Amino acid sequence: MLAAVLGLTAEGTKLVAGPSVVEFVAPEAAGGEGLCALDFEVSDRGALVELCARIGITMPDRGQDVVIERGRAHGAQLRFRHTA
Amino acid sequence: MLTRVHHAGIVVRSLAEASRFYRDTLGLPLVKEAEIRDQGVRAALLAAGASEVELLEPLHDATGIGRFLTRRGEGLHHVCFDSPDVAAALTDLRGRGVELIDAAPRAGLAGRIAFLHPRACAGILVELATPPAAEHHGPAGPYRLARVVAGARDPRGVSRCSQRSSG
Numbered sequence: 671m672l673a674a675v676l677g678l679t680a681e682g683t684k685l686v687a688g689p690s691v692v693e694f695v696a697p698e699a700a701g702g703e704g705l706c707a708l709d710f711e712v713s714d715r716g717a718l719v720e721l722c723a724r725i726g727i728t729m730p731d732r733g734q735d736v737v738i739e740r741g742r743a744h745g746a747q748l749r750f751r752h753t754a
Numbered sequence: 755m756l757t758r759v760h761h762a763g764i765v766v767r768s769l770a771e772a773s774r775f776y777r778d779t780l781g782l783p784l785v786k787e788a789e790i791r792d793q794g795v796r797a798a799l800l801a802a803g804a805s806e807v808e809l810l811e812p813l814h815d816a817t818g819i820g821r822f823l824t825r826r827g828e829g830l831h832h833v834c835f836d837s838p839d840v841a842a843a844l845t846d847l848r849g850r851g852v853e854l855i856d857a858a859p860r861a862g863l864a865g866r867i868a869f870l871h872p873r874a875c876a877g878i879l880v881e882l883a884t885p886p887a888a889e890h891h892g893p894a895g896p897y898r899l900a901r902v903v904a905g906a907r908d909p910r911g912v913s914r915c916s917q918r919s920s921g
Contacts, residue, residue, distance in 0.1 A: 672876050675847070675852055675870075675874060675875065676756055676835065676875075676880070677755055677756055678756055678835075682910065683909040683910055683912070687756055687757070687759045687835055688758030688759070688804065688836075689758060689803070689804050689805075689898070689900070690758060690759040690804070690899055690900055690901065690902065691901050692759070692878075692901075692903075693901055693902070693903050693904070694876065694903075694904050694905075694906040694909035694910075694912045695903060695904070695905060696906075697905040697906070699905070700903060700904065700905025701905065702905050703877060703904075703905045703906060703907065704830070704877060704878060704905060705829075705830035705831070705832070705833065705878055705879075705902065705903070705904045706830060706903055706904060706905050707830075707902075707903040708762055708807070708830070708899060708901070708902060709899075709900050709903065710803075710898060710899055710900060711803075711900045712896060712897050713898075714896060717781075717897075720781075721780065721896075724779050724780075725779060740829070742775075743775065744764055744766045744767075744771075744772045744775065744776075744809075744828045744829075745764060745765070745827060745828030745829030746764050746829060746830045748780075750897060751900075
């Protein structure tokens with residue numbers, strides 16, 4: 671199994687590698703097979719507000735991710751989540 | 755023993771343009787940038803918490819990165835895990851029948867690196883890296899890379915498929 675090949679812990683569809691995980695999702699959710707997105711966590715909500723201003727999007731409501739689509743981010747979907 | 759996601763690699767047409775977005779617009783601090791001629795790439799690593807984002811621009815079309823760009827366009831290319839000893843990891847993986855791309859470690863932007871074959875890794879290209887011992891990390895930046903997401907036809911069965919590949 672992939673977790674065993676890499677010596678990582680598997681938690682359902684996730685491989686845990688220290689503070690980060692690699693998660694496998696259905697192609698419909700990922701927009702295809704293979705690597706598709708990077709999720710970032712932001713502890714400073716102000717940084718997220720600044721990011722939205724710099725990229726010209728409306729800051730989403732609390733609990734919702736800031737999403738930058740592939741076309742804007744050189745082929746990778748980027749998602750930013752505020753963590754208190 | 756892999757300790758963390760070292761970086762996620764993104765193939766781009768222009769490192770200068772992509773850097774403007776990832777470094778200047780998003781605010782990811784530049785860790786290092788270099789041209790690696792034997793791999794035919796110009797690359798940059800940018801900090802995202804304990805991990806990094808690697809941007810890769812092919813120097814010409816006849817490289818793996820160049821072919822990827824021609825065939826698929828810009829996008830996520832590989833995920834790299836930090837290994838304390840890539841050479842020992844390769845020996846262990848080879849002994850377990852895991853299909854490798856690199857038989858021995860080589861020099862990369864992240865340190866001593868080696869790639870495993872996607873057939874052994876659920877269709878994703880996996881890199882292992884041992885960073886230089888004296889490497890000093892600057893600011894981690896405002897964002898922490900928490901999750902790398904990959905699409906797979908059977909997300910829960912991915913491990914079974916890899917077990918077959920690894921023999």
